[in-house]
Amino acid sequence: MFDLLIKNGTVVDGSGAEPYPADVGLRADKIASVRPGLDGAAITIDATGMLVAPGLIDPHSHTDWSILGNRDAQSTIRQGVTTEVVGNCGVTYAPLTDVNAEGAATALRAYGYEGEADWRAFGELLERVHDRGQGGGTAQNLAWFVGHTALRNSGDATRHLEEALDAGALGMTSGLEYGSGRDATTAELLDLARIVGRRGGMYASHIRNRDAGLAAAVDEFFQVARADDGLRAQLSHLNVRHNTGADPGAWERAVERLATERERGLDVLADMTPYPDGIGLAVGLLPDWLLAGGAEEAARRLGDREAMARLRGECDRYWRFVHRGEWDRVTLATSPATPELEGKTFPDIAHELGMDEWDCFFHILRAAGPDMFAVQFIGRLFTGEHVAEAVAHPLFCLGVDGFSSRLDGPLAARTQHPLFFSGHLHYLAHHVQRQRTLSLAEAIHKMTAMVADHFGLAGRGRIAEGAWADLAVFDPAGLARLDTFQMPDRYPDCVPYVLVNGALVVDSGMHLGTRAGRQLKGGR
Incomplete structure (x- = not known):
C-alpha cells in the first residue's frame, strides 16, 4: 500500500535516459517503487498524457x-x-x-x-x-x-x-x-x-x-x-x-x-x-570613488552637477552597453523610493520625467539614498x-x-x-x-x-527507489500553449501536481499552502 501513487505517466527520471512509461509509488517522504502496473494507494493521481519528472532544482x-x-x-x-x-x-x-x-x-x-x-x-x-x-x-x-x-x-x-x-x-x-x-x-x-x-x-x-x-x-x-x-x-x-x-x-x-x-x-x-x-544591481555601474563613502554619501554626491558630469564618462563598467547609449535595453525592476517607475524602460522614464536617461539614473539612485543597493534593473543582455x-x-x-x-x-x-x-x-x-x-x-x-x-544534494534530482519524493507532473500540451515571452496575468497551468518531500503542494493546479520544504545541506 502506497501513501500516494502517480499512475499512467511518462517518467523522465533525471538521469538523462529517454522517457519511459511507469507508475511512481510513494511512502512517506520517499519514492518506494517505479514501474508499470502499481496499485493500491491512499491518494492516486492519474498522469495519463503527462510527464512525471523529479522536482526541478535551480542551481542559481x-x-x-x-x-x-x-x-x-x-x-x-x-x-x-x-x-x-x-x-x-x-x-x-x-x-x-x-x-x-x-x-x-x-x-x-x-x-x-x-x-x-x-x-x-x-x-x-x-x-x-x-x-x-x-x-x-x-x-x-x-x-x-x-x-x-x-x-x-x-x-x-x-x-x-x-x-x-x-x-x-x-x-x-x-x-x-x-x-x-x-x-x-x-x-x-x-x-x-x-x-x-x-x-x-x-x-x-x-x-x-x-x-x-x-x-x-x-x-x-x-x-x-x-x-x-x-x-x-x-x-x-x-x-x-x-x-x-x-x-x-x-x-x-x-x-x-x-x-x-x-x-x-x-x-x-x-x-x-x-x-x-x-x-542586475544598478550600483554596479557606479565607480569606486563614488561609493567609497557609503550609500548615503554617494546619494549626496549624486546631487552635485560636477560629480554627475564626471560620472557620465566613468560608468563604463558592469553593463557596458549602457555607457554606449543603449538605455533602451534597461528596465527599472526594483526601486524602493520611486516604485511608480518600476516596470518602465529608461527611455520611457526619461520621457515621463523630462530628463535624459543618465539624469533619470542619477535621480533614482539619489532618491533611494541609503537603499540604493536595493535598486535593480532588468536588462536585455x-x-x-x-x-x-x-x-x-x-x-x-x-x-x-x-x-x-x-x-x-x-x-x-x-x-x-x-x-x-x-x-x-x-x-x-x-x-x-x-x-x-x-x-x-x-x-x-x-x-x-x-x-x-x-x-551534493544526496537523494535529490532523480526518480528512483529510495530517492526523496520531490516530483513535478508536467502537461506537454499546456507547455505547448504557454507563451513564455509574455508577462502572465495568472500562474501557468501546465504543472498540475507538485510534491515536496512526499507532500502535495500543488494539487490539480491549486496551491495548497503546504510548507514541506527543508534546508538541504550539501556534502560528499
Whole structure:
C-alpha cells in the first residue's frame, strides 16, 4: 500500500535516459517503487498524457531575498521547482551587524517582508526561514550559500564563514562586479576558499568581468577554485553580454578552460539563464570613488552637477552597453523610493520625467539614498544565439538567476517580467519543444540530477527507489500553449501536481499552502 501513487505517466527520471512509461509509488517522504502496473494507494493521481519528472532544482537562485515575504514560493513551486540553491553572487542578508541591519530590513521590504532584520549570524537567518512554528517554513527546499560580500561587511569574515558552514551552508559565493565584493583581492578570496575547501564545501562566483576582461576574470576564478584540493566550484552564469567589448571567441575560450579544468580533476560546472534578459544591481555601474563613502554619501554626491558630469564618462563598467547609449535595453525592476517607475524602460522614464536617461539614473539612485543597493534593473543582455549555445553545452546546468515571486502584493510590482513566472518552463516550452536546443531528457537532467550531484544534494534530482519524493507532473500540451515571452496575468497551468518531500503542494493546479520544504545541506 502506497501513501500516494502517480499512475499512467511518462517518467523522465533525471538521469538523462529517454522517457519511459511507469507508475511512481510513494511512502512517506520517499519514492518506494517505479514501474508499470502499481496499485493500491491512499491518494492516486492519474498522469495519463503527462510527464512525471523529479522536482526541478535551480542551481542559481536569489530566492533568499524574497523567501521571508513569499514562503509559499508561488511563482517557482507552480513551475515544478522543488529546490533552490540560494545565496548567490556574494549577496546574502546574513551575517549582519548592528550597523547594516536596518538597511537590510529596508531592502527586504522591497521583497514583501515587513519584519525587522533582528538576526545577526547566518544560522539565525536559517532558523528564521526554516522554523515552521508561527507561520514559518517554506514550500520548497532551500540549499544555502553564504555571501562573500556579507562576510566582508561583517568585520570578521573568517569567524562568520566558519559559523555559516557550521549552520549548513554549502560554501561561499562571491560577487566581484559590484558592492564591496569588487574591492576584494585574490589573496582575500584564497584565504576564505581554503576554509571552505577544508570543510568539503563549494565556491561559486559571479566573476569580476564578463566582457573585455573575461579571460583574466576566469583565470582568477580557477586560481581561487584550486585553493584547496577539497574545494568544488561553480562558475555562475558564464556568459558574455552583447556589445560590451569582449574579444571574438572569448566565451568559447572560457568554456574550453572550464572543460580543461574538469579534465584535470576539478569538480566544476557553470550555469546559464533561459532568456536574453537578466537582473542586475544598478550600483554596479557606479565607480569606486563614488561609493567609497557609503550609500548615503554617494546619494549626496549624486546631487552635485560636477560629480554627475564626471560620472557620465566613468560608468563604463558592469553593463557596458549602457555607457554606449543603449538605455533602451534597461528596465527599472526594483526601486524602493520611486516604485511608480518600476516596470518602465529608461527611455520611457526619461520621457515621463523630462530628463535624459543618465539624469533619470542619477535621480533614482539619489532618491533611494541609503537603499540604493536595493535598486535593480532588468536588462536585455544577450543574443538568443548565445543563450542557446550555453543552454545546450554539456557542462552547463540550467538556472534562472531570479527569485520566487507572486502575482499579488509588493513582489508583483517588482517582477514585471516572465523570467520570474515562466523562466524554468521556458527551457521546456521554448528550448525543448519549439527550438529543439536540447532534448527533453537532456533538459530535465540539467535541471535535476546534474545539479543535485554537483551540489551534493544526496537523494535529490532523480526518480528512483529510495530517492526523496520531490516530483513535478508536467502537461506537454499546456507547455505547448504557454507563451513564455509574455508577462502572465495568472500562474501557468501546465504543472498540475507538485510534491515536496512526499507532500502535495500543488494539487490539480491549486496551491495548497503546504510548507514541506527543508534546508538541504550539501556534502560528499
